[in-house]
Amino acid sequence: MSDNSENKGFIRRFLDAPADSVGKTVFVAVALCLVASMIVSATAVALRPTQEINKQKDKQVNILQVAGLYDPAVDVTDAFGKFEPQVLEIETGTFTDKFDAATFDDRASADNPETSIELDEDPAGIGRQSKYVTVYLLRDDAGELDKVILPIHGYGLWSTLYGFIALEENGNDIFGLQFYSHAETPGLGAEVDNPRWKSLWSGKKLSDDNGDLQITVAKTATAAGADFHVDALAGATLTSVGVDNLVRFWMGEEGYALFLENLKSGDL
Template sequence: MSEDKNTLPETARGGPIARFMALPTDSVAKTLFVAVTLCLVASMIVSAAAVALRPTQEINALKDKQINILQVAGIYDPEKDVLDSFAAFEPHVLELSTGAFTQEFDAASFDDRAAADDPATSIALEDDPAGIVRQGKYVTVYLLRDDAGEIDKLIMPLHGYGLWSTLYGFIALEENGNDIFGLQFYDHAETPGLGAEVDNPRWKALWNGKRLSDEDGTLQISVTKAAPAAGKDYHIDALAGATLTTNGVHNLVRFWMGEAGYGPFLDTLKAGDVQ
């Protein structure tokens, strides 16, 4: 008695699996199957690795940011623990429009970049020389005090568009809020050997000792090929062969140091109202 065809295993009935297995190894169907399977497995491995490494990446990013703050303030020592050295700074969340510190946010965890993207904590810019589109209403500034407890330096974040990317960095000012101690960028994608020369120690050293504003309080700082009429005390030489990056740095520094940026805060500082 012959066996009912419907009761046979799928492979014996010539089903789709059996037909697929019977195909030549180099067939289009099998080649596509292997390629898709490998892509799926690889994407799963990459995704799992990204999730597992995210905490480490975030810690490293924070450490790099802290190192840059230490460097721009002139107190970085590679022989010392970064966290221990960074403890010397006093972080405050600053409300830009009033120039006053706010207690609305925790300064230790406040995310400046996220705040700048959130409509609740940022504004869309109509006059936007720095090319940032939206500006956060609040930013984190860092005070460094001397042994007597007086303000020694102020470290303030700034950012703006260059040629290819947004440059994120910090500017360090002396206690008078006018003399520049240093400028340093920690995140950008400018052209290596040209715009990326913003990282060149020799160019960064040009900022030390420059002034933001003249005796009348007029903002004079410039990053240009030719020195302005105000004089060399307010001028940093342009980057050779990187006109657009230079223009970007010029615009972002003047934007953040002006009334739309830290102007109200610096006025408060000069009036002696920042303790």
């Protein structure tokens, strides 16, 4: 009997082994893992186009909201058609046709050494800054500029906050501010999503009559006055500091300052 067992091939010996043997148990476990991983991978690939579409739609919803145009009863794509996306070259403060504004990826551009710069002074905590960003123009029925929506991002307490700031046609009065992606502490830093706090931004100004940037997020107003002050989030000091830093960075000389000057002078 021993000789017969030795003469059997590996597969025959495996099949003849008890169902609860170590070999069969390991084989079944490995097989199940392989099949499950293949199913998960195939599902992820199949769902990727849908995920990208949903991601794009969520971004459009946030732009509509910060511009005060979101209506759940109106198709998002149709409503977003009112906006005119443009790729802005930050260094010159002018629009460029190097990229297609409909498909340009701001985040990918910031990670690409060819289209971004590493920051020496980095108050917003972003590491690298893209040389190009997508801005969104909203015009009235007469074709005149009504609002401009600018992307902003920077580090809070636990995460990078991504959002938009909406400015009136004069490039100085704030219409609204909204973040669409962050991982701040629920009930504290995450209160950046609170409608009451977001409403504080409406009507505030970026710069004074001399063109000096004055907007701040703080517990108390600065000498510049209430027109430039947004109350800090209660119990979320570091997130508030992060928002203050990122807004001042993007609205300052390293961000959109030159673009806003061109906007005010009518050079765009």
